[in-house]
Amino acid sequence: MGYAQLVIGPAGSGKSTYCSSLYEYCVASRRTIHVVNLDPAAENFDYPVAMDIRELISLDDVMEELGLGPNGGLVYCMENLEDNLDDWLTEELDNYLDDDYLIFDCPGQIELYSHVPVLKNFVEHLKRKNFSVCAVYLLDSQFMTDVTKFISGCMACLSAMVQLELPHVNILSKMDLVTNKKDLEDFLDPEPTFLLSELNQRMGPQYAKLNKALIELVSNYNMVSFIPLDLRKEKSIQYVLAQIDNCIQYGEDADVKVKDFDPEEDD
Secondary structure, eight states: OEEEEEEEOSTTSSHHHHHHHHHHHHHHTTOOOEEEEOOTTOOOOSSOEEEEGGGTOOHHHHHHHHOOOHHHHHHHHHHHHHHTIIIIIHHHHTTSOTTOEEEEEOOOOTHHHHTOTHHHHHHHHHHHTTEEEEEEEEEEGGGGSSHHHHHHHHHHHHHHHHHHOSOEEEEEEOGGGOSOGGGGHHHHSOOHHHHHHHHHHHSOGGGHHHHHHHHHHHHHTTOOOOEEOOTTOHHHHHHHHHHHHHHHTTTTTSOOOOOOOSOOOOO
16 A cells, blocks of 8 residues: 655645655655655755656646646646546556655645545545545645634635545644744634634624634534644654654554564573
């Protein structure tokens, strides 16, 4: 069985930085992972690229040849990837043996995770290839300083979770840029009554029923729990990786090594 992280989230949430930091941590801890670029618009990388969608199709070529804009061109590229799952992707995946760990660095267009079925079909293909997959959703820590932004972020997380139907780990990125971390405490694991009270204060009375419905939805789906990630701290990366490994059961099927600690008897 292989293992995979699907690193998703809005543009600018720190997905590529997360992938490079995770790669550096694993190299330092003598653990092997392979980072895959699924962004046809990417240009520079801070990690060795094991597989690159640009070998199949690139956004610049699509925009130039078809006259599409950035968003339309990106959707076209991802649909082209979907059409080549049985050819290009299968051939690339055959280069990796059992127990390999892949990190897929995905594009930041939110529609790819909400209503376009490309990544859902991509995930289904990975499952058919016997990969255990976890979605890692990154949300910028700035979304935690305002209750309306927080609810918006939760809705985006929920949309991706429902669309992809995967084990889901939500990460609060860019914690190193937060000056006052006490501002985030109320949102890391908030009470629904607190969220509703704050939301009602921010919005007009005509939205009271909508606010109540949104808070109930977030609470019922347990989408208000985020793991803060500070890439400057090794323990923070280690904790996040442990949570993801637990979701995909990484290492649980490995052979148990038994060592005999009984003292040798004298002849």
